[in-house]
Amino acid sequence: MTVRRQWLRSRGEEGSAIVEFVFLGVLLLVPMVYLVMSVGRVQAGSYAVTTAAREAGRAFVTAESGEDAAGRAESAAAIAFADQGFAGLGSLQVSCGASPCLTPDARVETTARVRVPLPLVPAFARDVVPLEIPLSASHLSTVDRFRAAS
Numbered sequence: 001m002t003v004r005r006q007w008l009r010s011r012g013e014e015g016s017a018i019v020e021f022v023f024l025g026v027l028l029l030v031p032m033v034y035l036v037m038s039v040g041r042v043q044a045g046s047y048a049v050t051t052a053a054r055e056a057g058r059a060f061v062t063a064e065s066g067e068d069a070a071g072r073a074e075s076a077a078a079i080a081f082a083d084q085g086f087a088g089l090g091s092l093q094v095s096c097g098a099s100p101c102l103t104p105d106a107r108v109e110t111t112a113r114v115r116v117p118l119p120l121v122p123a124f125a126r127d128v129v130p131l132e133i134p135l136s137a138s139h140l141s142t143v144d145r146f147r148a149a150s
Helices: 002-011 016-061 066-083 123-128
Strands: 091-096 107-117 132-142
Touching: 016 066, 016 091, 016 107, 016 132, 066 091, 066 107
Parallel strands: none
Antiparallel strands: 091 107, 107 132
16 A cells, blocks of 8 residues: 555656646746847847938938938938837937038037837736837038039
């Protein structure tokens, strides 16, 4: 009878290692997946603001006239934001070092900003705690020295 009791006692633990492994695996895997998703979105936001600032500056200083420059810069920034999935979320600020802005050898600074929302956070939680990461990037462009002032 003792052999049978030992067999029944040992049988009670059968299969629990698989359950423990799956439970611990899920417990550790879910936060890791969320962390990777969050870091991926922040990296995409970083690419978006860097590209938007650089391309907006290039588009601004290569414009034919001062009236077209701001529109070209906004369009270039909008394309850069949309490329990384931030369409409508980013903003652009342009500041000129000379007046008019497209004076030869003048400097133009473009600053792009975006607020990256953390993934999978419901709207009601966003109202209570700010769950966005603000990112910004600046780029300094120089108007071509040998162009005609406009």
